[in-house]
Amino acid sequence: MTAAHTEAAGLVAHVVRHDRDVDVALTVGPAECVALIGPNGAGKSTVVDAVAGLLALDAGEVRSAGRLLADPGRSVPAHRRRVGLVAQRPDLFPHRSVLANVAFGPRAAGRSGREARLTARQALAAVGVADLADRAPGTLSGGQAQRVAIARALAADPAVVLLDEPTSALDVGARQEVRAALRSAVAGRPSLLVTHDPVEVMALADRVVVLEDGRVVEEGRPTDVLARPRSAFAATFSGLVVLHGTATSDGLVLDHPTTTDGTATGAAPDGGGSLASGTHGVPPGRAVSAAHHPTAALVTRADQDGTGLLRTVTGLEPRDGLVRVRAGELTADLTLAAVAALGLTPGLRVRVRVPPAELTVWER
Incomplete structure (x- = not known):
């Protein structure tokens, strides 16, 4: 990969873990959403955890906007990476209001309480749940809670967004609303989406990378990969x-x-x-x-x-x-x-x- 390509990319990751037999290299453009798909055990979670700062590298490196986040000799702590993670479960703080949950990120980053609350309200509005600001997490439906989790990730002004099966725990009715919120989350940012849902890929991703046995076996535009799959998993995934x-x-x-x-x-x-x-x-x-x-x-x-x-x-x-x-x-x-x-x-x-x-x- 050339130096110019590295500079232009929003996220460049080469994740190598010998114990998991994973060797995956991928690039995500500055405003690109890349869907990472593959069977269970293919290495998707390893890549996400390495980018998030939850897993050390045996070889390779992770860069965000040209900034080195990890290589075998160093690792920027997860809370200093400016990586927003939206996982399967919202995991909101039960003792804090919705507004306080979303304001937590900017407050921890040193913003004043007033600034953090303003940022939180803007993030809640961006995903269509501004009216939930004063609610307790325990009173929310699954779809509402996940949209609040997306707002929490946005409020932290992430340089990279990781979406780890963000709708897999939701019923069919809630998924459409959450996908709309996810479009706000990925707009203008490098984003990595792990999903088992072809509809989600078509709705959100600009490109698809297919993993099998810890390696990239296929990649391309969603319309190309899903309509003309060349790998066994992509064929199964597309139906x-x-x-x-x-x-x-x-x-x-x-x-x-x-x-x-x-x-x-x-x-x-x-x-x-x-x-x-x-x-x-x-x-x-x-x-x-x-x-x-x-x-x-x-x-x-x-x-x-x-x-x-x-x-x-x-x-x-x-x-x-x-x-x-x-x-x-x-x-x-x-x-x-x-x-x-x-x-x-x-x-x-x-x-x-x-x-x-x-x-x-x-x-x-």
Whole structure:
């Protein structure tokens, strides 16, 4: 990374922890929100804790706006890093009012009581909870308490904002309001968002970094990573099915079946045919990847006329009001009525295809 790039970046972190087998380097622009996603144990919490000052480095460094916060020989204390952390739980001081909770940061930084209270009221207004200033934390709903926690982070005027699964403990109704507050928190600041929610990524992030086994395996704009995932986790995260095969003049033929996590099964293809018609502009014979949503897949019985890849139904699973039909490495989400009409049962031979408009294909 060049010196100029380091100066321009809001946050530059290279986090190395040998005991956790984590070696992650990432950069966050001065007004950029980067979503950090990956399976449990991938290293997300290690990166967040290192940036926050809660975990020492074995190698690498952490810089904020060019200021060195940590390397293997030194570490600026967490309270002097100007890092605002919004975690899963608000953890408000129960014996202080909402206003006093939010004013705590600026007061601890040396501001007068009057200045701290003014800053706190501005932060509460920014996230839409100014009317809660005199309330006790114990009287707040989960969504209200989390918005107060966001205001508390803003009031401390952080140079970097860390959002560690900030809506995971909330019900669906509260998440939308909290996301609006989070947009205020990340505006104009380098921000790192850890989340398992694709909606949150699309709503807040400018870029996505995917971790697996303590390493960066993919990164890019949310629309690119979620629509054309190249890693197994990104495919699972986006809810898409990603398959690998070869473009033909008639469509896409899978060379080797893969499991739902994108790994090869080693088995021979179960049957001929194409997943979809058309080549999507890819010359025949090229190795390609293809992504589609499970609801886009069309299933017909093999004993009826139709097109698509010939497979055997291996499982039927209820899923979010639909039935997930697994046929080898292929996956389709159908309504219960459609499953009943087709008479689908494990062991039945079927054909699976995807309309060309529903399939995104790219060369590998």
